[in-house]
Amino acid sequence: MKALVTGISGFVGGYLGEMLLDRNIELYGTKLEGEQVLPHINKYANIMDVDLRDKDRVYSIIEDARPDLVFHLAAQSSVAASWKRPDITMEINMGGTINLLDATRAVNPAARVLIIGSSEQYGRIRAGDVPIGEDMPQNPVNPYAVSKASQEMLGKVYADAYDMDIVMARPFNHTGPRQQPIFVIPDFAHRIALMENKTMDPVLMVGNLDAIRDFSDVRDVVEGYFCLITKGKRGEAYNIGSGKGFSIREILKKLLEMSSVDIEVVMDQNRLRPSDTPILICDNTKIKTQVGWQPRIQLDKTLSDVLEYFRQNIA
Numbered sequence: 001m002k003a004l005v006t007g008i009s010g011f012v013g014g015y016l017g018e019m020l021l022d023r024n025i026e027l028y029g030t031k032l033e034g035e036q037v038l039p040h041i042n043k044y045a046n047i048m049d050v051d052l053r054d055k056d057r058v059y060s061i062i063e064d065a066r067p068d069l070v071f072h073l074a075a076q077s078s079v080a081a082s083w084k085r086p087d088i089t090m091e092i093n094m095g096g097t098i099n100l101l102d103a104t105r106a107v108n109p110a111a112r113v114l115i116i117g118s119s120e121q122y123g124r125i126r127a128g129d130v131p132i133g134e135d136m137p138q139n140p141v142n143p144y145a146v147s148k149a150s151q152e153m154l155g156k157v158y159a160d161a162y163d164m165d166i167v168m169a170r171p172f173n174h175t176g177p178r179q180q181p182i183f184v185i186p187d188f189a190h191r192i193a194l195m196e197n198k199t200m201d202p203v204l205m206v207g208n209l210d211a212i213r214d215f216s217d218v219r220d221v222v223e224g225y226f227c228l229i230t231k232g233k234r235g236e237a238y239n240i241g242s243g244k245g246f247s248i249r250e251i252l253k254k255l256l257e258m259s260s261v262d263i264e265v266v267m268d269q270n271r272l273r274p275s276d277t278p279i280l281i282c283d284n285t286k287i288k289t290q291v292g293w294q295p296r297i298q299l300d301k302t303l304s305d306v307l308e309y310f311r312q313n314i315a
């Protein structure tokens with residue numbers, strides 16, 4: 001069994017790559033030139049440099065790897081960054097997916113492909129419409145969400161029209177050690193660690209604390225991806241999330257309670273987005289019942305692991 005992970009140099013790609021190696025799956029991974037992968041993955045996987053926007057290069061790596069399983073993780077994954085560069089977000093997320101699916105169809109059409117979307121596809125929902133099931137109409141409210149909704153629609157069209165073996169995931173927020181501090185939990189934890197270390201004044205600038213999100217641990221999410229690629233139904237989309245929502249304020253409170261430093265919290269207008277999805281809580285019934293996935297790691301453990309990671313790795 002051969003698996004290809006696009007974006008193996010990314011936060012989730014590292015966890016997924018390690019899990020696949022543990023299961024003795026022959027591993028191929030793509031990364032951008034100049035990016036690093038985890039040492040264990042570097043040693044045991046076949047790593048290929050490719051920008052998914054380069055159609056010819058994508059064809060050649062699919063020809064070389066001819067994977068049975070394709071986990072399509074590579075993406076511009078930041079909602080905040082998508083406001084600054086909607087063009088690049090669409091080129092990478094939508095254009096890259098077109099190149100990957102076209103190459104797979106031409107060279108390796110029997111491959112099983114998992115496309116990673118996002119709970120952001122649901123966007124602004126009506127109050128009371130939580131938890132969100134897969135049948136909820138999609139209503140993206142930022143460029144990133146548009147790119148992920150279109151990528152998934154393309155996957156569904158290719159599955160139906162070309163009979164390709166494609167499954168779609170809609171992960172809700174997830175975090176863990178090694179996630180870049182551009183996302184809220186590592187961003188807060190990184191700065192708290194800097195304050196504990198006395199390299200930053202104990203004043204934490206924050207954005208919208210009212211947003212409610214459903215956070216899972218990345219280690220649970222990669223298990224979900226494996227369940228979906230092995231057991232998910234062709235052409236179907238599956239939510240992945242814990243089923244529990246917390247406001248960013250509650251999450252910040254938990255992190256502050258884990259620290260001995262007295263930290264002042266200050267609202268920073270520059271951290272507010274032009275529009276922010278107010279509430280995302282997952283109905284995970286479908287993935288639990290159809291493929292047997294269960295979230296296992298509690299949020300408090302994840303938060304403490306992320307904070308400890310930054311304490312140990314303050315650059």
Ligand code: GDD
Pocket residue numbers: 077078079080117118119120171172173174182183184185187205206207208209211213248271273276277280
């Ligand atoms: N990054 C950040 N920094 N976010 C903040 C801050 C801050 O100082 N203060 C408040 N927030 C709020 C954001 O406005 C948002 O409502 C929430 O924290 C979460 O922000 P992010 O962690 O940046 O994630 P996201 O929800 O926009 O997107 C993440 O989740 C999606 C799934 O729902 C990303 O991981 C996406 O790739 C993923 O698809």
